Amino acid sequence: MSTLSNSRNIFWQECPVGKHERQKLLNQKGCVVWITGLSGSGKSTLACSLSRELYSRGKLSYVLDGDNLRHGLNRDLGFKPEDRTENIRRVGEVGKLFAEAGLICIASLISPYRKDRDACRTMLSDPNFIEVFMNMPLELCEERDAKGLYKLARAGKIKGFTGIDDPYEPPVNCEIEIQQTGGFCPTPGAMAGQVVSYLENKGFLQYQ
Numbered sequence: 690m691s692t693l694s695n696s697r698n699i700f701w702q703e704c705p706v707g708k709h710e711r712q713k714l715l716n717q718k719g720c721v722v723w724i725t726g727l728s729g730s731g732k733s734t735l736a737c738s739l740s741r742e743l744y745s746r747g748k749l750s751y752v753l754d755g756d757n758l759r760h761g762l763n764r765d766l767g768f769k770p771e772d773r774t775e776n777i778r779r780v781g782e783v784g785k786l787f788a789e790a791g792l793i794c795i796a797s798l799i800s801p802y803r804k805d806r807d808a809c810r811t812m813l814s815d816p817n818f819i820e821v822f823m824n825m826p827l828e829l830c831e832e833r834d835a836k837g838l839y840k841l842a843r844a845g846k847i848k849g850f851t852g853i854d855d856p857y858e859p860p861v862n863c864e865i866e867i868q869q870t871g872g873f874c875p876t877p878g879a880m881a882g883q884v885v886s887y888l889e890n891k892g893f894l895q896y897q
């Protein structure tokens with residue numbers, strides 16, 4: 690296996706313990722559940738609820754949350770388009786490692802640009818990349834404004850805020866869409882249940 694790289698004279702080192710053995714050990718299949726949506730749409734809420742539900746079923750997952758990763762791995766990145774692209778690329782690569790380890794990796798990032806999400810899909814190979822679209826109206830997210838950022842963006846104190854003066858490109862080919870029904874948002878447990886049902890139906894929660 691080789692990837693494009695700036696380094697020269699490097700070789701891929703195979704390890705005798707492979708992905709299938711790890712998956713067998715865990716009785717699950719590694720994948721990345723990629724949660725995308727506006728700030729305040731409920732990405733972190735779903736990620737936490739899903740992780741808890743999987744844990745209660747004896748399944749190992751790990752959450753990669755955009756906000757949290759920007760405290761460490763991605764602390765050098767801002768919100769310019771090229772920084773967001775690099776942010777998504779890095780998290781895609783880390784997600785791929787977790788999936789290789791046999792874990793159900795839950796990545797929750799705004800990931801506003803379609804081409805960046807699609808690049809992660811290509812990196813992971815299709816069935817192992819499960820895109821979840823938090824399809825919540827901007828008005829609801831802005832009303833929630835849990836961190837007070839929409840208010841600052843509307844006041845012009847934050848520039849390039851997603852949904853206000855920076856674009857959000859909704860998925861066209863997502864596996865799962867979470868949305869309101871009859872004007873009500875599903876509960877965190879119901880949102881997680883929707884994803885767990887998908888994982889169960891597609892055979893990710895067992896090894897065979």
Ligand SMILES: Nc1ncnc2c1ncn2[C@@H]1O[C@H](COP(=O)(O)OS(=O)(=O)O)[C@@H](OP(=O)(O)O)[C@H]1O
Nearest residue numbers: 728729755756768773776798799800801849850851
């Ligand atoms: N300009 C701008 N636009 C959008 N969001 C902003 C911005 N500045 C700071 N924040 C806060 O950063 C969180 C989003 O980080 P992500 O890594 O998920 O963003 S991205 O995927 O690279 O677009 C996001 O967290 P969530 O609210 O959880 O989505 C915000 O709290």
Ligand SMILES: Nc1ncnc2c1ncn2[C@@H]1O[C@H](COP(=O)(O)OP(=O)(O)O)[C@@H](O)[C@H]1O
Nearest residue numbers: 728729730731732733734833835874875876877
């Ligand atoms: N399904 C839900 N029902 C009710 N409130 C929710 C739901 N999902 C998220 N919230 C609330 O909305 C706010 C933003 O949610 P959060 O998960 O932080 O969004 P994001 O990670 O997309 O920014 C929080 O105050 C959270 O409690």
